[in-house]
Amino acid sequence: MTAAAFGALADTPSSGRRRAWMRSEEARGLALISPTFLYALALLFLPVLIVIAYSFWTQDYLDIDRTFTLENYRQALTEPIYRDLFIRSLWISLTVSIVTVVFSYPIAWFISFHGGVHKNLWLFLVTVPCWTSYLLRVMSWKVILGYGGVMNTGLISMGLIDKPLTSLLYNSNAVVITLVHSWAAFAILPIYVSLQKIDRTLIEAARDLGDSRFKAFLRITLPLSLPGIISAFLIVMIPTVGDYVTPRLVGGKDGVMIATAIQAQFGKGANWPLGAALSVTTMVLVSLTAAAVVLALKFTVRRIR
Amino acid sequence: MSLLTQRLRVLPFLPAYVALYFLFLYLPILLLPVFSLNDAATTTFPLAGFTTKWYASLAGNSVMLQAAWNSLVVGVAVSLLSTVLGICAARAITRYRFRGQRAAAGLIMAPLFLPEIIVAVSLLMIVLAMGVELSLITVILGQTVFCVPYAMSVLVSGFEGFDRSLEEASYDLGETAIGTFRRVTLPVVAPAIVSSLLVTFTISLDEFILAFFLSGTEPTLPVYIWGQLRFAAKLPGVLALGTVMLVASILMLTLTEILRRRAERRTQMAFTLP
Numbered sequence: 001m002t003a004a005a006f007g008a009l010a011d012t013p014s015s016g017r018r019r020a021w022m023r024s025e026e027a028r029g030l031a032l033i034s035p036t037f038l039y040a041l042a043l044l045f046l047p048v049l050i051v052i053a054y055s056f057w058t059q060d061y062l063d064i065d066r067t068f069t070l071e072n073y074r075q076a077l078t079e080p081i082y083r084d085l086f087i088r089s090l091w092i093s094l095t096v097s098i099v100t101v102v103f104s105y106p107i108a109w110f111i112s113f114h115g116g117v118h119k120n121l122w123l124f125l126v127t128v129p130c131w132t133s134y135l136l137r138v139m140s141w142k143v144i145l146g147y148g149g150v151m152n153t154g155l156i157s158m159g160l161i162d163k164p165l166t167s168l169l170y171n172s173n174a175v176v177i178t179l180v181h182s183w184a185a186f187a188i189l190p191i192y193v194s195l196q197k198i199d200r201t202l203i204e205a206a207r208d209l210g211d212s213r214f215k216a217f218l219r220i221t222l223p224l225s226l227p228g229i230i231s232a233f234l235i236v237m238i239p240t241v242g243d244y245v246t247p248r249l250v251g252g253k254d255g256v257m258i259a260t261a262i263q264a265q266f267g268k269g270a271n272w273p274l275g276a277a278l279s280v281t282t283m284v285l286v287s288l289t290a291a292a293v294v295l296a297l298k299f300t301v302r303r304i305r
Numbered sequence: 306m307s308l309l310t311q312r313l314r315v316l317p318f319l320p321a322y323v324a325l326y327f328l329f330l331y332l333p334i335l336l337l338p339v340f341s342l343n344d345a346a347t348t349t350f351p352l353a354g355f356t357t358k359w360y361a362s363l364a365g366n367s368v369m370l371q372a373a374w375n376s377l378v379v380g381v382a383v384s385l386l387s388t389v390l391g392i393c394a395a396r397a398i399t400r401y402r403f404r405g406q407r408a409a410a411g412l413i414m415a416p417l418f419l420p421e422i423i424v425a426v427s428l429l430m431i432v433l434a435m436g437v438e439l440s441l442i443t444v445i446l447g448q449t450v451f452c453v454p455y456a457m458s459v460l461v462s463g464f465e466g467f468d469r470s471l472e473e474a475s476y477d478l479g480e481t482a483i484g485t486f487r488r489v490t491l492p493v494v495a496p497a498i499v500s501s502l503l504v505t506f507t508i509s510l511d512e513f514i515l516a517f518f519l520s521g522t523e524p525t526l527p528v529y530i531w532g533q534l535r536f537a538a539k540l541p542g543v544l545a546l547g548t549v550m551l552v553a554s555i556l557m558l559t560l561t562e563i564l565r566r567r568a569e570r571r572t573q574m575a576f577t578l579p
Contacts, residue, residue, distance in 0.1 A: 029401025036394035036453060037409045043450045045412060047427030054430065107326055110319055124562050129330045131554050133511050135530050136547035139540075140333035143340065148347070150336065184330060234418060242420025244514055249534070259422045266426060266518070276430070279423045286420070 054276035064273075072277030082261060082278065089241050089258040089282070090289055092172055096179040097237035097293075100187045101229060103180070108191035108228075109221075123192065130185040138249045141178040145169040145250065170252025178246050183239075187232040194228025195221070223301050230294050237293075241286040258282050337551060341544040346537075359545035369546065372529035375441055376510055379525055382445045383452055384506040390449070391456030391501055399464040414454045424451065425518040432519065439521030447515040452505040459504055463497020463568070496568030503561045507554055526550070 055072055058065045076082050111122045129137070144150045145168040152164035168174065198221060206216040244259035251257065258278065265275025341360070345353035363369060394413055398406060416424055428447045437443065467490070475485040513527040520528055530546065533539045 025401050026403040029397045029403035029406065032401065033394050033397035033403075033406075033409050036390040036397075036413055036457075039390055040413045040415070040450065040453070043428065043431075043446060044415060044424070047431040048423075050431055050434065051423070051427045103326070106319065106322055110323055114319075120562075120566065124558070125327070126330070128555060128558060129334050131507050131511070131558055132334055132551045133527065133530070133547055133554075135513055135527055135534070136337060136544070136550075137333050139534060139543070139547075140336050143336055144333060150332075181329065181333065238418050239420050242422040244422050245531075259420070262422055262426060266429060272430065275426060279426055282420065283423060 051276045051279055054273050055280045057273045059271055059273050072273050073281065075274060076277045076281045082258075085256065085258045085261050086281065086285060088172065088256070090285060092175055092179070092255075092257060093237050093241040093243075093286065094289060094293070095176050096183065096240050097187075097233050099176065100180050100183050100236050101191070101232050104184055104187040104232070105191055105229070108188045108195055111188075112192050112195035123189070126188050127185045130182070134182065135245060135249075137182060138178055138246050141174065141181065142169065142250050145174055145177070169250060171254045172251065174250040174252075175246050175255040175257070178250050179240050179243060182246070183236045186235050190231040190235065191225060191228040194225045194231075198224045218304055222304065226297065226301050230297060233293065233297070234290055237290050238286055242282060334551065337544050338548045341541060341548045343541070346541060359541045360549075362542050363545055363549070366542075369526075369529060372524045372526045375520075375523050376526040379441055379444050379448065379516075380506045380509040383448045383509040384502045386445065387449045387452035387456045387505045388460075388498060388501045390453050391460045391505075392498065394453070395457050395460035395464050399461055399467070400469070410457075413457060416451050417454045421451070421514045425514045428515070429518045439519055441520065441523050441525075443519040443521070444516050444525065447519045448509050448512055451512065451515060452508050455508055456501040456505050459501045460494075460497050463494055463500070467493055496564045499564050500561045503557050507557050510550070510554070 054064075056068050056070070058067070058069055058071060107126070111119055111126075115122050142149075146152070147164050147166060147169070149168070151168055152161075155161045156164065202224075203216050203220050206220050207213070211219065241257075242259045242262070243257060244263060247255045247257040247260060262275050262278050262282070265271045265278065339352070342355055342357065343352045344356035344358075394410070397403075398410055425447070428443075428450070432439065432443050471489050471493070472485055475489045476482075480488065511527065512525075513531065516525045516528050517531065524532070526546075530543055533543050
C-alpha cells in the first residue's frame with residue numbers, strides 16, 4: 001500500500017506539487033508508519049502467505065512439489081484424528097471464551113461502577129497474575145488438580161470425599177479451567193473499557209423513569225457494553241484454539257488439541273504442507289465460529305432491548 | 306460508609322464473588338513460592354519442612370544461567386526494537402491522518418488476534434525457506450512481531466493525551482523539528498516509552514511458543530523450563546526459578562504502574578495550570 005502510494009507519486013508531473021505532497025500530513029504519516037508496517041509485512045503477512053501457499057503444495061521427503069492440490073485439505077478435513085482434534089479445539093476455545101467472559105463481566109462491572117478512586121489499583125491486581133510465567137502458571141494448576149494436589153487434600157480434609165479424585169486432571173475440563181485462568185485479564189480489560197465509556201446519566205434516567213436496577217442493567221448497561229464483550233470474546237477465543245502448552249501439560253490423552261498435531265508436522269519426519277493446511281483450516285474454522293457467536297450475541301442483545 | 310452499606314444491601318453477593326475470583330486468580334501464583342521452600346521433591350500437602358536448598362541449587366546450574374543470559378539478551382533486544390517500531394506507528398497514528406491508516410494499524414495489531422502457534426509456524430517456515438540458521442536472532446525477530454502490538458497500545462494511549470499546540474508553539478519560537486522532539490515531545494511521552502520498554506521486556510521474558518520454534522540450540526529461560534518439566538524430580542528447582550522470575554515480573558510491573566501514575570498526575574497538572 002505504501003509502495004502503491006509512492007508509485008502514484010512518481011507519476012505526478014509537476015515537482016512543485018510533489019514537494020507539497022512530501023510535506024503534507026499524509027506523506028509524513030505514511031513515512032512514519034512505514035518501518036513498523038514493513039516489518040509486519042515482512043515477518044507476519046508474508047509468512048502467512050507462505051503458509052497458505054504451502055498448504056496447496058505437497059512434500060516428497062525433502063522436495064517440495066509446487067503443483068496445486070487440495071489433497072492436504074482433504075486429509076485435514078476427513079481423517080478422523082484431525083476432525084476430532086478440530087472439533088475438540090473449537091469446543092474448548094468456545095467454552096473457555098464464554099466462561100471467561102461470563103465470569104469476568106461482574107469483576108469488570110464491579111471495578112467500573114464500584115471501584116471508587118482505586119480503579120487503577122484493581123486493574124493492576126487483575127493483570128499481575130497474567131504477567132507471571134505462563135508455563136509455571138499451567139504447571140501450578142497441575143499441582144492444584146493432581147492426585148495428591150491442593151484440591152484433593154483440601155476436599156479430603158473437609159470430609160467431602162474419602163479418597164483423591166482422579167477426574168480433576170488430564171482431561172478437557174482441566175484444560176478449560178487453566179485457560180480461563182490464563183485469559184481472565186484479557187477479558188476484564190476490554191469489558192471494563194466499554195463500561196467506562198457508558199454515560200452514567202442514561203442509567204439514572206432509566207431508574208428515574210421507573211426501571212428496576214436489573215432492568216436498567218439489561219436495557220442500558222449490557223447493550224452499551226456489547227463492543228467490550230465482543231472484543232473480550234474474540235481476544236480470548238481466537239488465540240486459545242491454538243494453545244500448545246496447556247493441553248500438553250494438563251490435558252492428558254482426552255485433552256489433546258490441534259496445536260499438538262500442527263507442531264508434529266514441523267518436527268522430524270515432517271510434512272510441512274499438511275501442517276500448513278491444518279494451520280489454515282484452524283484459522284478459517286475459528287473465524288467462522290467466532291463470527292457466528294458475535295452475530296448471535298448482537299441478535300440476542302437487540303431482542304432484550 | 307452509609308453508601309457502602311447501601312451498595313452491599315443491593316448486591317450482597319458481589320463482594321464474596323470478587324473475593325472468590327481473586328482467590329482463583331492468585332491461588333496458582335501463591336503456590337509457587339510455597340512449594341519452592343518445601344523440603345520435599347513432591348508437590349503435595351502436607352508440607353515437609355522449610356528449606357532454601359532449591360534456591361541454592363539454582364546458583365550452580367550453568368545450563369540454567371546460560372538460558373537466563375539468553376533470555377536477558379533477547380528481552381533487551383526485543384523491548385528496544387519493538388518500542389522503536391511502536392513509537393513510529395503510534396506517533397503516525399495519533400499525529401497524522403492518512404489513507405490506509407486503519408489497514409496498516411490492523412496488520413500491525415494482528416498478532417493479538419492470531420493463535421500464537423500459527424505465527425510461530427509461519428515464521429519458522431520463512432526462516433528455514435530462506436536458509437537462515439535458527440538462533441537467538443530469529444527469536445528476537447519473531448518476538449518483536451508479537452510485542453509490537455503491546456508496545457503500540459501502551460504508546461498510543463500515552464501519545465493521545467499529548468497537546469499538539471505545545472509543539473506548534475515550539476516551532477513558532479524557532480526550534481527545529483529534532484529540537485522540538487527532544488525538548489518538548491520527549492519529556493511528555495517519556496513515561497509511556499519506559500512503560501512500553503518494561504511491558505515488552507516482561508512479555509519477551511515469558512514468551513514460550515515463538516522461542517520454542519525459533520531458538521534452535523540456544524534455549525531461552527522458558528524453553529529451558531519446558532525441558533525440565535518432563536522430570537518430576539526437578540520440579541522444586543523449577544518452582545524456585547519460577548518464584549525468582551515471579552518476583553522480578555512483579556517488581557517490573559509495579560515500576561511500570563508507578564511511572565504511569567506519575568505521568569498521569571503530570572498531565573493532569575498541566576491541564577489544571579492556567
